[in-house]
Amino acid sequence: MQVTRYQALAKESYHFEGYSIVALRERDIYLIKDWRNSQLTVLRQKTPLTNTDQENYYRRAVLPTFTQEQPKIILFSFLQNETCIGYGGLTNIDWESRRIELSFLVDPAIYQDQKRYHLSFSAFITLIKQVTFEDLKFNRIFTETYDIRPYHIAILEQNGFRFEGRMRQHVVIDQQLVDSLLHGFLKEYHV
Numbered sequence: 081m082q083v084t085r086y087q088a089l090a091k092e093s094y095h096f097e098g099y100s101i102v103a104l105r106e107r108d109i110y111l112i113k114d115w116r117n118s119q120l121t122v123l124r125q126k127t128p129l130t131n132t133d134q135e136n137y138y139r140r141a142v143l144p145t146f147t148q149e150q151p152k153i154i155l156f157s158f159l160q161n162e163t164c165i166g167y168g169g170l171t172n173i174d175w176e177s178r179r180i181e182l183s184f185l186v187d188p189a190i191y192q193d194q195k196r197y198h199l200s201f202s203a204f205i206t207l208i209k210q211v212t213f214e215d216l217k218f219n220r221i222f223t224e225t226y227d228i229r230p231y232h233i234a235i236l237e238q239n240g241f242r243f244e245g246r247m248r249q250h251v252v253i254d255q256q257l258v259d260s261l262l263h264g265f266l267k268e269y270h271v
Contacts, residue, residue: 084103084105084146085146086103086145086154087146088149088150088151089216091215096203098160098203099158099160099203099207100162100207101158101204101207102157102159103155103156104138104142104156104169105157108157108164108167109135109138110134111187112134113131113133113134115187153169153170153172154170154173155170155171156168156207158184165187165190166185166190167185168183168184168185168204170182170208170211171183177220178216178218178220179219179220179222180212180218180221181222181223182208182223184201194231202238205235205236205239206239209265220265220267221241222244222262222263223241223263224260224261224262225260225261227260237263239265240265241264242264243263244264247261247262
């Protein structure tokens with residue numbers, strides 16, 4: 081099987097304590113579809129995805145980025161001991177300003193287990209910092225999180241992300257207006 085990788089990155093994979101990230105693998109897209117569909121309230125996605133939606137997105141939006149020098153997204157399969165447990169990566173990449181938005185989603189069984197979620201999300205953040213600051217030499221990672229996710233926000237802050245602002249009544253979730261919280265992590269914070 082041919083290994084798919086991002087031309088924009090120096091390495092094929094990144095590793096940390098039993099966790100790793102590799103370029104988003106086609107074989108993981110149906111798992112990801114199911115995870116996304118089961119967690120719509122925490123995503124910008126509003127309607128469930130079909131297999132066709134997922135296949136088209138992978139072919140049209142993801143595959144072309146593997147050969148681009150400056151892609152707008154770099155997405156990874158997130159592995160624990162070689163098993164895919166989530167995905168995410170760098171989105172809304174601004175090559176001129178050297179910033180990325182962090183994207184992350186994990187298997188709902190892990191999301192429901194606070195200890196496992198803390199460990200896996202923290203590992204993913206560590207890996208993304210490697211890619212962003214050590215490989216790409218970017219300056220900034222930012223996130224937008226709905227304020228219905230206090231545990232997710234706590235993990236961001238425990239991993240050095242700093243609260244930067246609140247967009248009040250920014251999105252509707254379950255017919256309620258919800259705030260979005262912005263967090264950032266600068267290269268100068270990275271040790």
